[in-house]
Amino acid sequence: MSAGDNRLVTSPDVHAEEPDLASLGALLADSTRAAICLALLDGRAWTASEVARLAGVAPSTATSHLNRLVDGGLLAQERRGRHRYVRLADSGIAEMIEALAARAPRRLVPVRSLTAARRHRAVGFARVCYDHLGGSLAVAMTDAMTARELLSWESGPALTASGTAWLARLGIADEAAGAAGRPHVRTCLDWTEQRPHLAGAVAAALFHRALEASWLVPGDGSRVVRLTEPGRDALRRHLGLADEALSTG
Amino acid sequence: MSAGDNRLVTSPDVHAEEPDLASLGALLADSTRAAICLALLDGRAWTASEVARLAGVAPSTATSHLNRLVDGGLLAQERRGRHRYVRLADSGIAEMIEALAARAPRRLVPVRSLTAARRHRAVGFARVCYDHLGGSLAVAMTDAMTARELLSWESGPALTASGTAWLARLGIADEAAGAAGRPHVRTCLDWTEQRPHLAGAVAAALFHRALEASWLVPGDGSRVVRLTEPGRDALRRHLGLADEALSTG
DNA sequence: CCGACACTTCGACGCGCGTCGAAACGTCCC
DNA sequence: GGGACGTTTCGACGCGCGTCGAAGTGTCGG
Missing domain, CATH: 1.10.10.10 (Winged helix-like DNA-binding domain superfamily/Winged helix DNA-binding domain)
Structure with missing residues (x-):
């Protein structure tokens, strides 16, 4: 794509490629x-x-x-x-980094102030995960979608028929079939919860929708996302989320 | 699990964890x-x-x-x-390393001998990918399974009903539902082909079966796997693979 | 046109770590 | 028990690289 492609300078049979x-x-x-x-x-x-x-x-x-x-x-x-x-x-790079972060060891960082402590809890609750939602809220949503059989896990995460209908009711067309055979219901190992949350194009669309509807609002310039009162309402109505899942751990 | 667990020494609220x-x-x-x-x-x-x-x-x-x-x-x-x-x-670590290797830049390594060159081509054709098959053969099998609608990609890779039946015909029970809600039809970005091949428990079972049946035999102590004549036959019969897909690039 | 600002280049410093060989330790086989 | 072998510990060497400040380039606003 860019300049400096080294695949052209190698003569055919004296070199072989290996991942570095x-x-x-x-x-x-x-x-x-x-x-x-x-x-x-x-x-x-x-x-x-x-x-x-x-x-x-x-x-x-x-x-x-x-x-x-x-x-x-x-x-x-x-x-x-x-x-x-x-x-x-x-987004591929983002996936890779998320995958690495989930498996990386934990590092203890000193918390300098009270607002920093608050922010840290907020990060664990809801944060941007490149183009979709992460944190315990995202995990809870994924679990709820599973419990309501909107999401099926036998042989990989996939939307069920009712899942597609549910999305449509939220004004989201099934964008998964869009990108020519490439799957876009994925999961992402949440690094605070160590459990999977929904990712891929569907999750991105869902996140986008939630921002549009002001269910979620961007936080203080970090990855933090805040859940608004209408957002709490919506999640209760659409996914039956319990109040414990709807507030900072 | 082992000794030296540092999660116990932190007092509750002055430290926070971050991925290192x-x-x-x-x-x-x-x-x-x-x-x-x-x-x-x-x-x-x-x-x-x-x-x-x-x-x-x-x-x-x-x-x-x-x-x-x-x-x-x-x-x-x-x-x-x-x-x-x-x-x-x-297997999680193996996945992580495969994911990294697929995205890592390529390094040109000098090929020292003729057998090394042969081996290198063989690695691109069929190799062990921790517990399943990788290489152009694995990609071709995945493509064939998709073409025959044994594998569906809308909203993530998943076995279709006929896919499950096909596996059963090969003597493989659907082990995907085994591990309590954890998906095990995954894909793995093949680092020689830069395209996905089948991974997860189903791919592992398939690989195991192919070794049992001597369709594939372990190669010369590296990751290389050889496709036997009965194996070629089986892939032609069961997946309709063309001869181009059945021999070293 | 001049000052403020965002970013870059360069040179210098110092730490971290990958490397080896030599020697010690433990295990296995005769 | 003795010798071969697989592995580990230790100390020493040297390179690579992350760091900074100072000076330079380019851009924007008045």
């Missing part, structure tokens, strides 16, 4: 770059300065990290005037 | 460790010496790498007499 796991690992092996990737899981495009501030490093340091992440294909960038916007390259 | 992506990345960031993980994707248990020889490092170096991989939870080990056997910790 190490170079991808090295990209994630630095704590600053890891923090950047995790922050970018909110799906937004960040400026280089924002990234530097979040990661707590000098702007020059951020530049070199962003260069490596872009070169490695993890990030896409767009230069606009004096700003450099970066975001995750595509 | 960097430490997991660091585990994979070294080319020797990456080679080890890739080799272990064959699902076998290797001794430390075998690992050292494969990676081309001194035994002492291999020891330290294996220690780190075991401590990091990627590998499980079993000590038997003077031997130390290591293997991937579980």
